[in-house]
Amino acid sequence: MACGVVLVVGSGRDGVIRAIRTELLRRKIETGFVDEDDAGAYAVEGRRSNARTVSFDVKGGDCVGHRPVMGIFLRHTHPSIRGAPMDVDALARLQLGVDAAADAAGCPVVNRPRAAVSNYSKFGQVVLLARAGFSVPRTLVTSIPEEARTFLERHGGRAILKGASNVPTLASLIDRRWVSRLRLVRNCPVLLQEYIPGDDVRVHVIGETTVATRLASRDEDYRRALRRDPTAVTVEPTTVSASLRSLAVRVTRRLGLIVAGLDFKRTREGRLVCLELNPYPQFTFYERAGGQVITRKVVDLLLAPRPRRSVVFA
Amino acid sequence: MADLLDELAGRDPAREFIVVGADRLSYAETRARVRQLAKGLLRLGVKRGDKARPLPPRVNLERTSWLTATLSMRRTVRMVLLIGGWDDPLLRGVATCLAKMKRPTTRLSGTGLSAHTPFAVTTDGRRLRGFVRVKRRVIDLSEISGILLTSTGPWRPRPDVSVDDQAFVFHETLAVWWGILAGLPARVLGPHHVSSWFHDPNYVRALATDLARALHLRDATAESAAPGTAAPAGSRGAVLFVVGDRLIPVTPSATRFLSRITPRRRALRRWQSTQRVYFARLEFGGNDGGEIRRLDLSGSLDGVPASVRAAVAREAARWLAA
Numbered sequence: 001m002a003c004g005v006v007l008v009v010g011s012g013r014d015g016v017i018r019a020i021r022t023e024l025l026r027r028k029i030e031t032g033f034v035d036e037d038d039a040g041a042y043a044v045e046g047r048r049s050n051a052r053t054v055s056f057d058v059k060g061g062d063c064v065g066h067r068p069v070m071g072i073f074l075r076h077t078h079p080s081i082r083g084a085p086m087d088v089d090a091l092a093r094l095q096l097g098v099d100a101a102a103d104a105a106g107c108p109v110v111n112r113p114r115a116a117v118s119n120y121s122k123f124g125q126v127v128l129l130a131r132a133g134f135s136v137p138r139t140l141v142t143s144i145p146e147e148a149r150t151f152l153e154r155h156g157g158r159a160i161l162k163g164a165s166n167v168p169t170l171a172s173l174i175d176r177r178w179v180s181r182l183r184l185v186r187n188c189p190v191l192l193q194e195y196i197p198g199d200d201v202r203v204h205v206i207g208e209t210t211v212a213t214r215l216a217s218r219d220e221d222y223r224r225a226l227r228r229d230p231t232a233v234t235v236e237p238t239t240v241s242a243s244l245r246s247l248a249v250r251v252t253r254r255l256g257l258i259v260a261g262l263d264f265k266r267t268r269e270g271r272l273v274c275l276e277l278n279p280y281p282q283f284t285f286y287e288r289a290g291g292q293v294i295t296r297k298v299v300d301l302l303l304a305p306r307p308r309r310s311v312v313f314a
Numbered sequence: 315m316a317d318l319l320d321e322l323a324g325r326d327p328a329r330e331f332i333v334v335g336a337d338r339l340s341y342a343e344t345r346a347r348v349r350q351l352a353k354g355l356l357r358l359g360v361k362r363g364d365k366a367r368p369l370p371p372r373v374n375l376e377r378t379s380w381l382t383a384t385l386s387m388r389r390t391v392r393m394v395l396l397i398g399g400w401d402d403p404l405l406r407g408v409a410t411c412l413a414k415m416k417r418p419t420t421r422l423s424g425t426g427l428s429a430h431t432p433f434a435v436t437t438d439g440r441r442l443r444g445f446v447r448v449k450r451r452v453i454d455l456s457e458i459s460g461i462l463l464t465s466t467g468p469w470r471p472r473p474d475v476s477v478d479d480q481a482f483v484f485h486e487t488l489a490v491w492w493g494i495l496a497g498l499p500a501r502v503l504g505p506h507h508v509s510s511w512f513h514d515p516n517y518v519r520a521l522a523t524d525l526a527r528a529l530h531l532r533d534a535t536a537e538s539a540a541p542g543t544a545a546p547a548g549s550r551g552a553v554l555f556v557v558g559d560r561l562i563p564v565t566p567s568a569t570r571f572l573s574r575i576t577p578r579r580r581a582l583r584r585w586q587s588t589q590r591v592y593f594a595r596l597e598f599g600g601n602d603g604g605e606i607r608r609l610d611l612s613g614s615l616d617g618v619p620a621s622v623r624a625a626v627a628r629e630a631a632r633w634l635a636a
Contacts, residue, residue, distance in 0.1 A: 103519055114520030123435075124493030130439030140436040141490045144447075147434035165489030167482065186430070188483040189490045256520070 004070035006302055007058060007314045009034040009098050011077035015284045019295045020073050027299070032063040032314030034098065036077045040090040044097025056101035058314040068310035071302035072102050072109040075280050105312045108258065108302050115256030116279035119166045122191055125276055132251045134274035137196055137265075143189040148182045155194045160220060164191040173220040195220070196273050201264040203240060204283055205252040206297040210245045213290040214238035214266075235289035240264075244272060251277070259298055319345055320451050349454055392457050393418040394634045395448075398464030403615050405464045407627025408634065417635045422448050435494050442497045455498060460634030463495070463504040496590065503558075503593040503630055504613065521589050522609040528581040531574075531598075532605040551599040551607055555626050558592050558633030559583065564622050571598045593630065 006024055010017040012035045024031045034042050042060030057065035076095055079088050099113040118125050123141045130136045140151045141164055152159050157176045163169030173195060200215040200222055216234040219225035225232040252260040261281025264272040283294045319341065322331070327342035339347070394412055396419055398405045405421075412419050422431060435444030435455065445454045471480040495502050519535055526533035552568040554561055563569050575582060586592060597608035615623050 100519070103523070112520075114523075117520070121489040121493035121496070123437075123490055124496045126439070127437055127442065127493060127497035130437070134439075136437075136439040138436065138438045140434065141493070142434035143430070143487075144432045144434050151436070164486045164493070167485060186432075189433075189487055191490075 004068040004310060005030040005032045005314055006071040006073065007032045007034065007063070007069045007312065008073045009036065009102075010073075010075040011035070011037050013037065014075060014077065016075055016282055017073075019284045019287075020299065023295050023299045029303070030067070032058065032067065032069070033061060034058060034063060034094070034314075035061060036091060036094065037086070039094040040087050042094050044094065044101055046097075046100070054104065055311045055313065056097070056104065058098070058101065058312065063314040066313050069105065069312040069314050070107050070310065072105055072107060072312070073298070073302055074098065074102055074109065074111065074113065076113075101312045105310070107310060107312070108304075110259045110298060110302060111257045111279050118255060118277065119279050121166075122162070122164050122276060129251070129274045129277065132254070133247055134251075135271060136274055137193040139194075140192045141189055142192070143185055145183045145185055148185050148190065148192060149179055151192050152176070152179070152182070158195040160193040160195050162191055162193070164189060170224050171221040193275075196265040196267055198266045198268060201238060201240065201266050201272060202281075202286055203245070203248050203262045203264065204281060204286065204294055205248050205257075205260045205262065206294065207258055207301050208249055209297060210240070210248055211286075211292050211294055211297075212238045212240045212245075213286045213292060233289075235286065237290055237292055240272060255279075258301055319348065320453075324447065324450050324452050345452075349457075353456060392459035393420060393453070394631075395419070395446075395453065395458050395461045396421040396464075397423075397461065399423060402464040403623060404613065404627060404630065405462060407623060408462055408631045411628050411631030412635060415631065415635055417631075420448050420451065420453060422446075433494075435490075437497065442494070442499070444494075455494075455500070458498075458500045459636070460501040460503070461495065461498070462630065462634055463502065501558075501592065501634055501636070502590065503634060504611070518609060518611055521591060521611070522606055524589065525582075525585050525609065526606045528585040529575055529578045529606070532600065534599065534605040534607045535609055551597045553595060553597050555613065555622070556582075556586070556591070556594045556596060557626055557629040558636075559586075560629050560633075562622060562625050562629060564595075564618055568598070574604075592633065 006029055008017060008021055008024070008031055012018070012033075021031060021033060038061075042058065042063070045057045045059065045065070046054050047057065058069075059065040077091075079086055079091060102109045103112055103114050118128055123139060126136050126139050137160075138155070140147065142148055142151075152174065159174055160171050161174045161178075162171040174192075200217070202213045202215065204211045204213075214234075214236050215222045217225040217232060219228075219232070222233045248260075248262050251262075252258070255277075257279050259281065261278040261283060263275040263278070265275060266272055283298070286292060287294045319331075322329075323341035323345040327345075328340050330338055331341045331344045332339040394408075394417060396405055396409055398421075400406060400421075409419060409421070431446060431448065433444065433446040435442060437443070443455065445452050447453070471477050471484075522535040523533045525531075526535075551565075552571045553564040554568040554571065555564060561572060561575065563572055591611065593611075593613045595608075595610040595613045596606065597610075599605055599607045613626075615626065618626070
C-alpha cells in the first residue's frame, strides 16, 4: 500500500496488537504504531485544512505526522490493567486525540470508539441484544439483598453473578451457600443472570463474515479455568445457524462496528443464548487455540476500501 | 392514599390492613392487588381525567375488592420521577409546571441515585420490570410516565473508604442506571446525563454526526474535539432547544434554521427515537447556516432568556406527563 499507512494504536504488550502488527509487517504494509504504554511520547494535533475540514496529525515513535492513514486499528489499554505505573493524564490526552481522529477518519476503523458505547452497561446490552432478536438469559440488577436471594431461589438456587459495567470481571456461579454474602449487594449493585449450563460459543463478526468457536470448560467462566490451567479448556471450530450468523452481522453493523465478538451459551437443546457483545474482542486466543483465521481477515478489512483522501496523518 | 399505602407496605408489609369478616389482606397483599388492577385499568385505556368508580359493594365479600379497586383508580394517574437537585433551573421549572397540572412527582437527588438508592430491575428480554425505593416509598417502574434526569453534581468520594473501591461502585451504579433508562418504556428526558458521567466525548460526537446526516447538514462538532484547532469561522451561531417533539428557538436567528430543519422533521424524529434524545441544546452556524456546531445533551439553560426557560420547562413537563 504505497499511498498510505495503517495506524495501530494500543499497548505493545497486547497480544492482539502484536498479531495485527506482525500480519501488516508480513504483508510489507507501512505501519504507524502508537504505543500507549509510552503515551507521553506521542501527540495528536488538529489543524484546519479548509473552512470545512479538520485534519489530524499523529506524531511520535514511527509516526511522522504527514503520511495519509488508510486504516486504523484501535484497542485502547486501560491504566487498571497495567502492572507498572503510567502517566494517566498523558494516556487520557492521547486516547482522546486518537478517538477524535478515528471518529473523523473516512477510512476503515476497527473499531470506532463512538460505536462501542453499548459496552458500558451489560444490563443495557442485554436489553439491546434482546430487542435485536437474540435469546437472552433472565437478568436482574439490584442493590437489595432480598431481591438477589429471591432471584437465586426462583432459578433453582443457582445463578451467575458478574459486574454490571465494562470493567472486566469474571463471572461466578453462585448457589445457596452464597446467601449470607448477598447482604453485601447493598454496597454495590450486581448483575445476576439465570445459569445456563452448556458450552460457550464465541462468534466473531469480521465485516460480513463470521467465525464461530466452541469452548468447553468445567468452570462457568472459561477465562478463570485458563488462568489455572491453559489446557483446561477445549477450543474448537463450530458452526452456528445461518440466521444467527446473519443476525450477528446485522447487529454489529447497526451498532456501527465492523468487528465484534459475541458470547453465547449453547443450551442442552442446542439453542444459543446471547450473553454479551464485545466491541474490542481478544481474538488471538481463539485463533491460536481453535486454529481459525481471524487476524488476516481483520487486516483485509483495514486495507479495503481505500478512501480518496485522508484527514488523518501519521 | 395510594402513596400512603406504598409507604406503609414498605415499612410493615405483613401487617393487616383490610379486615372484612374472614377476608383479610396485609399491606403488601393489598399493594400487590392494587398494582395488578391498576395495570389492568391502564391497559384498558383508563387515564387521568376519565370518570370511573367502582360500584359500591352489596355484600361483605365484595368490600375488599371494592377498596382495592378504589385505590387502583388513584394509581392510574402515573407519576413523574425527577432526578437532580432543586438548584437546577430546569428541574425547578418542570416541577412547578407539573404541580400546576396536578401531576404527582417524586424527587430523587442525583447523588442519591449514584450512591445507595435501593432498586431491583429484571428483564426476560421482552419486558423490563422493577422498582426503586425513594424515601421508603416503593415506586414501581410501570407507574412512572416520565423521568427527568438533570445535572447531578460532582462525585465526592468519602475520605474513610478506598477511592478505588468507591470509583468501582460509582461506575457500576451508573452502568446499571444507564441500562435501565435505555430500556425503560417510560419517557425519559436527559438520560445522557448518566453517559456524560463516563466522560466519553466520543458518544456525544457520534450522536451529533448521526444528527447531521439525518438533517443533511455538515457536522462541525468534531472540530471542537481536535486539539489545537481554532473556533470555526463564519456567521454567529443560532441556538435552539429540542424538547420532546418540539423545537424551541433561543436566538432570533434560530428561526432561519428552523425553516431549514422543517422539511427533515421526520428524519429528526427518527433520530430522536433511535438515540432516545428528547432534550438537547443545538447550535448551528456556518456562512450558509448549514452546519451543526454543538450538541449539548445537558441542555444547559445558562444565558437563556427567562421566557425561553419557561417555555422549555413547560414543554418538558407536558411531554413527561403525556
